[in-house]
Amino acid sequence: MRTVTLEVSSREKINQRFLRAFEGEPQGTFISFESPELLFKVISGKRWDLLKVMTGAGPMTIREAARRLERDVKAVHGDVHALLKSGIMQKNDTGQIVFPYDTVHVDFMLKAA
Numbered sequence: 001m002r003t004v005t006l007e008v009s010s011r012e013k014i015n016q017r018f019l020r021a022f023e024g025e026p027q028g029t030f031i032s033f034e035s036p037e038l039l040f041k042v043i044s045g046k047r048w049d050l051l052k053v054m055t056g057a058g059p060m061t062i063r064e065a066a067r068r069l070e071r072d073v074k075a076v077h078g079d080v081h082a083l084l085k086s087g088i089m090q091k092n093d094t095g096q097i098v099f100p101y102d103t104v105h106v107d108f109m110l111k112a113a
Helices: 011-022 036-042 045-054 062-069 073-086
Strands: 003-008 029-033 103-107
Touching: 003 036, 011 029, 029 036, 036 073, 045 062, 045 073, 062 073
Parallel strands: 003 029, 003 103
Antiparallel strands: none
């Protein structure tokens, strides 16, 4: 099972994980954001729904994703391209969209101001 962790993380924490991986220690798969605001900007509610539909589903067309979401193809197309641009989603050799994970873990902490 392939799991990705979406996290809010400092550059220092990312660098530490990189060094541990360089030393051979498995780290898992992470997609890191600089702030909670950026995470929520990139993964809005509709994009989160798209990721839920894509998780574990394998490659599909944008039209198929829109059908599963019961949304307009043009709107889903915009969300797909935002997720492709951010590196969260990928395209395969045939042009289908892919979110290559079976599970998603979201990890961040909100602290009192």
